[in-house]
Amino acid sequence: MGSLQGKRALITGAGGAIGRAAALLFAREGAKVAAVDIALDAAEAAVAEINAMEGRAWAIPADVADEASAERAVARAAELMGGVDILFNNAGIMPHEDRSFEDAEAAQWDRILGVNLRGTVHFSKYATPHILAAGGGAIVNMSSFLAVLGCSYPQDAYTASKGAIAALTRSMAVQLGPHGVRVNALAPGPILTAHVEKFFPDEEARRIRLARYPLGRFGSTTDVAELACFLASERSAWITGQVIVLDGGASCNYL
Numbered sequence: 001m002g003s004l005q006g007k008r009a010l011i012t013g014a015g016g017a018i019g020r021a022a023a024l025l026f027a028r029e030g031a032k033v034a035a036v037d038i039a040l041d042a043a044e045a046a047v048a049e050i051n052a053m054e055g056r057a058w059a060i061p062a063d064v065a066d067e068a069s070a071e072r073a074v075a076r077a078a079e080l081m082g083g084v085d086i087l088f089n090n091a092g093i094m095p096h097e098d099r100s101f102e103d104a105e106a107a108q109w110d111r112i113l114g115v116n117l118r119g120t121v122h123f124s125k126y127a128t129p130h131i132l133a134a135g136g137g138a139i140v141n142m143s144s145f146l147a148v149l150g151c152s153y154p155q156d157a158y159t160a161s162k163g164a165i166a167a168l169t170r171s172m173a174v175q176l177g178p179h180g181v182r183v184n185a186l187a188p189g190p191i192l193t194a195h196v197e198k199f200f201p202d203e204e205a206r207r208i209r210l211a212r213y214p215l216g217r218f219g220s221t222t223d224v225a226e227l228a229c230f231l232a233s234e235r236s237a238w239i240t241g242q243v244i245v246l247d248g249g250a251s252c253n254y255l
């Protein structure tokens with residue numbers, strides 16, 4: 001039996017690289033999946049893959065930054081799946097224009113905090129009553145290893161948003177733990193998605209960066225999906241309030 005057998009999982013950003021890998025893995029592990037994304041076609045593609053392997057999934061459009069849109073999406077997900085046990089707050093943006101606090105533009109900060117941080121708050125706010133009604137469950141948030149490390153190529157709004165998600169994760173865990181809801185966060189290093197590949201245009205750029213990585217490679221979407229699945233499942237029943245770094249060892253390697 002899969003580790004998420006009979007569970008009902010809502011995943012935001014499920015049309016993206018990591019979200020899609022998680023949606024497929026959660027479904028393989030037995031969960032029904034509500035695949036939420038602002039890009040409906042991308043969510044539909046993930047859903048088609050799940051349904052082709054005889055899973056059960058539905059695509060739901062939403063802008064996570066918009067509270068009313070989030071409220072509607074959660075209600076729809078609960079209606080389609082018959083409830084919610086698991087929320088994976090995965091949707092996030094990392095715009096290239098986001099650099100140092102020194103040249104920060106207010107609109108850019110508002111946009112990044114709106115999607116990454118407020119999006120997490122909105123979905124948690126509306127999904128929590130459903131998870132409580134189900135008798136408990138799990139919320140997995142998406143932080144980043146940049147929440148625990150500075151970076152010489154700054155992305156300050158993104159980094160701040162992910163640090164706030166780490167802090168929010170601990171606060172939510174304390175509030176929801178007594179009610180049977182565990183809340184943890186993933187803090188991945190670079191995962192080789194189209195997004196991140198742009199930062200490493202050639203072999204030399206990759207080689208320089210990978211010199212820091214004891215495991216000698218970037219992460220994969222499967223690496224992240226596996227940890228999300230573990231934290232969503234009862235296999236991690238005594239883990240809450242944790243921000244778990246998965247980065248091939250980069251953050252423990254002082255050069």
Ligand SMILES: NC(=O)c1ccc[n+]([C@@H]2O[C@H](COP(=O)([O-])OP(=O)(O)OC[C@H]3O[C@@H](n4cnc5c(N)ncnc54)[C@H](O)[C@@H]3O)[C@@H](O)[C@H]2O)c1
Nearest residue numbers: 013015016017018037038039063064090091092188190191
């Ligand atoms: N890729 C990495 O190296 C890496 C590392 C650490 C953390 N992360 C985090 O993992 C998450 C997923 O990243 P990814 O690499 O799969 O990126 P991605 O761009 O492939 O996927 C993000 C998905 O979120 C959706 N999205 C964006 N804005 C949205 C909004 N307002 N409302 C609803 N959906 C929206 C996009 O349409 C996309 O499908 C993000 O939170 C990202 O910050 C990624």
